[in-house]
Amino acid sequence: MSIDDIELPTLRHLLDAMFGQSCFVGVMKRRASRKSAHLSKSMGDICDYVVAYCKDPQHAPMLSVTKVSDTTRPVLNAGNAITERVIPAGRPAKCEDGCYRAGSYKVRSVSFELLEEAIIENATLTNTVRVLAPFRVNQDIINGTVYITSNFGLRRYLMPEEMEKAKVMSDLIDRNEFYNEAGKEELDELFGKSPFDTPKPSDLIQYLISSISDPGEDFIVLDSFSGSGTTAHSVIKINREDGGNRKFILVEMDKNICENITAERVKRVAEGYTNQKGQLIEGLGGGFRYCTLGETLFDADGEIRKEVKFSDLARHIYLSETGEPLPKQNNGRSPLLGVHNGTAYYLLYNGILGDRTPEGGNVLTRAVLAELPEHEGPKVVFGTGNRLSAGRLKQNEIAFKQIPFGVKVK
């Protein structure tokens, strides 16, 4: 979390209360700008703070900025001269086993020419092959470090001496590329004129993400105050650089910002755009889904709002009960929402069985039970009422949950 001097003490109290003091990792002081944003009575203000908490203090990882980039590195660079290198037999391969024919390959917009057929068996290259490509490292480095990536590209592991350089992250962040001025330049480039005064530069967020994530990890970065979308930009950049598959979730409450700045920026970064000088800037790859939050299901009294449709409540109940999204085959016309781990989930709501009266299709009666799609095994039935005896419920393996009290809010 990033915050200024005034908000810092309150945020610390809040986070200590939420996570527990033992989860506190540290506060990094970031120089946010080249010159003071404003002068207070007695001192200039050029720093803000990055507050770090961890989930499990016993197993908190060492924060190391060199960790991610030091794990693997690219061996090709699109602009370099084309040279020939030998990829020795025995090097690891993360792609599928098989025979890869000699010929041209393009991975993440960098092309190379495989001069011999490459045979991969048991995740290992079995024969020595020559490759023509814009290499950025010499043959000696290739020999001991190169590997074949999952999409049949080339990368390398770090050499031992590079690994040794990895060091724990300090709590002072002061680099030109991490100042907000750099963030503004980035947005000027993307939009002509930056729509934000003090956007954070993507390099800063990338630096922070790289201190806690490895490329291969299933890693999701959440930014609930996304603004100009710097976080998504950083995730896309870092994935592009190290071949990772990190994901992002951004939340922005201002519709105008969200549509015209946040989403637009992420789209331009991912798909490419033409800058102010008319130059075509290539996209970095990746993408996103734009979702709009609907109205809340519950009103202030905890009742389900009258406007809530069957399909909305069905999605909520199925997700909160099973942790899975509502199955696609559910067409909103069946009270059977789906079957999860052998348990069937039913919803009686909005007269799903054709009777809209509260006494009809929304209450579990013997007649309603007879109409429910059959399921051998345990059933969970949500409805506004239940007229079946405890014995009959047990006999039919039904756990009845009353709407709205039985509907989990989270």
Ligand SMILES: C[S@@+](CC[C@H](N)C(=O)[O-])C[C@H]1O[C@@H](n2cnc3c(N)ncnc32)[C@H](O)[C@@H]1O
């Ligand atoms: C300071 S900006 C974030 C800037 C961002 N870090 C960047 O570098 O571009 C904060 C954003 O959070 C949004 N915001 C504020 N409160 C929010 C909330 N409760 N839910 C979602 N977005 C919120 C604001 O509309 C604003 O765009």
